[in-house]
Amino acid sequence: MRITIQPGRIKGIVTAPASKSAMQRACAAALIKTGRTVLHNPGVSADDHAALDIIKQLGATVERSGETIIIESKGVKPVSESINCGESGLSVRMFTSIAAISDTAISITGTGSLLKRPVSFFNEVLPKLQVDVKTNNGLLPLTIKGPLVPANITVDGSLSSQFLTGLLMAFAAANARDITITVKNLNSKPYIDLTLKVMADFGLHVPLNHQYEEFYFPRQSISAYPNNDINYNVEGDWSGAAFLLVAGAIAGDVVVKGLEMFSTQADKAILQALQQTGVIMSIRDSQIEIHQSHLKPFHFDATDCPDLFPPLVSLAAYCQGTSVIAGVHRLTHKESNRALTLQEEFGKLGIEITLQEDLMLIKGGTGVNAAATHSHHDHRIAMACAVAALGAEGEITIDVAEAVNKSYPQFYNHLSSLQASLK
Numbered sequence: 001m002r003i004t005i006q007p008g009r010i011k012g013i014v015t016a017p018a019s020k021s022a023m024q025r026a027c028a029a030a031l032i033k034t035g036r037t038v039l040h041n042p043g044v045s046a047d048d049h050a051a052l053d054i055i056k057q058l059g060a061t062v063e064r065s066g067e068t069i070i071i072e073s074k075g076v077k078p079v080s081e082s083i084n085c086g087e088s089g090l091s092v093r094m095f096t097s098i099a100a101i102s103d104t105a106i107s108i109t110g111t112g113s114l115l116k117r118p119v120s121f122f123n124e125v126l127p128k129l130q131v132d133v134k135t136n137n138g139l140l141p142l143t144i145k146g147p148l149v150p151a152n153i154t155v156d157g158s159l160s161s162q163f164l165t166g167l168l169m170a171f172a173a174a175n176a177r178d179i180t181i182t183v184k185n186l187n188s189k190p191y192i193d194l195t196l197k198v199m200a201d202f203g204l205h206v207p208l209n210h211q212y213e214e215f216y217f218p219r220q221s222i223s224a225y226p227n228n229d230i231n232y233n234v235e236g237d238w239s240g241a242a243f244l245l246v247a248g249a250i251a252g253d254v255v256v257k258g259l260e261m262f263s264t265q266a267d268k269a270i271l272q273a274l275q276q277t278g279v280i281m282s283i284r285d286s287q288i289e290i291h292q293s294h295l296k297p298f299h300f301d302a303t304d305c306p307d308l309f310p311p312l313v314s315l316a317a318y319c320q321g322t323s324v325i326a327g328v329h330r331l332t333h334k335e336s337n338r339a340l341t342l343q344e345e346f347g348k349l350g351i352e353i354t355l356q357e358d359l360m361l362i363k364g365g366t367g368v369n370a371a372a373t374h375s376h377h378d379h380r381i382a383m384a385c386a387v388a389a390l391g392a393e394g395e396i397t398i399d400v401a402e403a404v405n406k407s408y409p410q411f412y413n414h415l416s417s418l419q420a421s422l423k
Contacts, residue, residue, distance in 0.1 A: 004395050004398075004423050005421065006389075006420075007389060009252045009292070009419075010254060010415070011254070013255040014417055015257045016236035016244070016256055016259050017237045017241075018041050018042060018235075018236065019234060019235050020048050020239075021194060021237070023042060023234045024090050026039060026232050027048075027051040028098055030071040030202070030232075031055040032073075032169060032172065032202075034074055035073065035228075035229060036070065036229040037072075037229070038068050038070050039069040039070075039232055041067070042067075044410075045405065045409055046407075047090070047091065050087075054095050055071065056079075058095070059078055061073075076098060076101045076173060078102050082106065082109065083095065083106060083109075084111070088110070089114060090165075092108060092110055093162035096108055096126075096142070097122075100129070100131045100145075100147070100148040101170055102146055103145070103146055106143065107142070108140065108141060108142050108143070113378075118159070120135065121155075125155055126144065126148070129149055129150065132145040150171045152181075153181055154183075157185055157186030157187060158185040158187055159187075161189070161191045164181070164183060168181070168207060168215060171205075171207070171217055172207075173204075178219050180217070181207070181214070186213075187303060189212050192209075193264035196209060201232060203230070235258075236286075237265075238266075239267040240411070241256050242270040242311040243311045244418075245270060246315045247387045248290035249277065250292065250314070250387065251292055252419075253290075254291075255289045257286060258286060259286055260286065261283065266305035266307075269302075271283070271288075272300065276299070278295065279293040295319040295320065297316065297319040300325050301327060302327040306330035309327075309380075310342065311384060314384045316364045317346065317349070317351045317364050318368070319365060322364070323364060324360070325360045326359055328359060329358050338378065341381050342360075342381070342384070345384075346362075346384075348369075349371050349392070350371075367393055368391060368393060373385045373396060374399045375399065375400045379404045383411055385398050386398060
């Protein structure tokens with residue numbers, strides 16, 4: 001699908017989509033916690049659908065009822081010998097360890113770029129937990145056979161915190177007691193905060209967090225709701241909202257509603273970058289109002305929130321000077337190699353991006369050209385190009401624009417509701 005966006009001012013009120021980070025974790029927690037869970041404000045992205053399908057294959061029943069999803073679970077009891085994670089990195093990294101709780105041999109695969117993303121972590125860690133593992137030279141598909149037995153282990157957290165998320169949930173489900181997971185070089189700590197919060201919200205056995213270096217499961221479970229039904233409201237998505245906020249800073253007057261100001265989501269840090277630019281912005285309750293402004297360049301460390309690189313590059317293109325973003329090493333194993341993809345696609349728009357070791361330097365304020373761009377099948381690249389188009393000197397087209405369905409299928413409709421010109 002090709003989308004063409006005409007530059008122009010935007011104006012309006014939009015509600016942020018549901019957080020897929022929270023939604024997928026809630027699906028995992030609902031599977032692990034026996035009983036009934038009602039999800040309010042459930043996500044509708046491709047990754048959300050993948051998570052729901054996975055928990056069905058692992059034994060849960062899933063039923064839609066109006067604006068909610070009802071999940072019934074008796075624990076991890078697979079009804080299939082294979083699960084497909086779609087293109088969701090979180091799903092494969094989280095649900096592999098959870099699926100290993102069962103003694104059923106299970107094949108795990110995916111589609112698209114997920115087939116190129118490394119899963120050798122499981123070769124190194126799961127055998128220490130008495131799980132048989134076989135991968136395709138460190139890639140999908142992989143097969144596992146449990147049951148997983150919790151043990152004191154040390155893991156590397158440098159590639160992704162999502163592997164640790166899976167282990168924390170699996171250990172809770174496997175009744176870990178007096179057990180410690182030691183973590184070296186953990187990245188994206190806020191996502192672990194989100195994992196622990198979801199576990200607590202569902203009454204799971206939550207480990208004690210010792211400075212993100214040790215996660216200790218005590219002998220006594222600290223479970224708030226051991227037998228109760230769970231009603232869980234999926235909070236708004238700061239990752240998707242970041243694009244809407246940048247759109248407002250570039251091209252108009254925008255109010256974004258439905259955001260939790262005390263969220264543990266890493267991408268809430270977009271507010272820090274926006275504040276550095278001097279943008280006119282007000283925050284109250286669960287909404288943010290933002291206005292087109294004269295923007296100053298910013299320096300921002302995105303090591304713990306690498307998904308902010310694309311909207312930050314769009315923002316930097318309109319800042320008067322050179323902005324610097326740290327954390328480039330986190331971009332290699334995404335839906336595309338995002339550092340190179342951003343450099344290529346924004347280069348078409350006349351924006352010079354330089355990569356210096358772990359830094360990305362974006363020279364802004366030189367004007368954004370009309371051009372034909374390509375998403376590289378990466379949802380966040382498509383959204384970054386679309387937002388950058390709003391203040392461009394001519395129309396911008398995006399090929400494979402449907403990539404946004406992975407995380408934010410309503411994105412173009414939301415832009416249109418803000419009076420952006422799309423065709």
